[in-house]
Amino acid sequence: MSESTTGRRRRAAAGETAGRAVRHLIVLAVEDEPLNRRLVHAILEPEGYRVADATTLAAARAWLSRERPDLILLDLRLPDGDGLVLARELKADPQRYTIPIIAATASALSPVPEAAVDAGCDGFLIKPIRPADLLAEVARQLRRVRDADNAG
Ligand code: CA
Numbered sequence: 382m383s384e385s386t387t388g389r390r391r392r393a394a395a396g397e398t399a400g401r402a403v404r405h406l407i408v409l410a411v412e413d414e415p416l417n418r419r420l421v422h423a424i425l426e427p428e429g430y431r432v433a434d435a436t437t438l439a440a441a442r443a444w445l446s447r448e449r450p451d452l453i454l455l456d457l458r459l460p461d462g463d464g465l466v467l468a469r470e471l472k473a474d475p476q477r478y479t480i481p482i483i484a485a486t487a488s489a490l491s492p493v494p495e496a497a498v499d500a501g502c503d504g505f506l507i508k509p510i511r512p513a514d515l516l517a518e519v520a521r522q523l524r525r526v527r528d529a530d531n532a533g
Pocket residue numbers: 412413414456457458459
């Protein structure tokens with residue numbers, strides 16, 4: 382199947398340029414619900430992102446000890462604890478504090494968003510996640526990091 386213009390444009394937005402192989406941007410999805418994981422893959426992968434999964438805090442820590450994502454999508458309610466614990470760890474780490482973290486939770490009730498900000502999360506999404514919101518927030522966070530890199 383030939384590649385559509387839309388597909389090329391979308392991949393360009395995700396970090397690739399036509400005719401030049403650029404590595405895919407990697408999103409680590411820390412999420413224990415299989416349906417939510419599938420949704421995240423279904424939204425991000427067609428746009429050119431590569432999605433890695435961790436279903437627990439322990440799995441996320443193990444993955445992060447080996448690899449570095451461009452962005453972390455963080456569920457706050459995980460089987461082995463509060464996602465904000467991981468956010469605090471990463472934001473206190475001089476090597477990894479610049480990795481953007483987008484918190485996701487089913488609860489829109491205060492003080493969850495405030496707690497996420499306090500823990501250092503860069504963005505926040507309410508579940509059920511809407512594709513347009515996820516794509517916009519991911520793009521916004523990655524742009525912010527890129528601008529900071531260029532400025533520094
Ligand atoms: Ca969960």
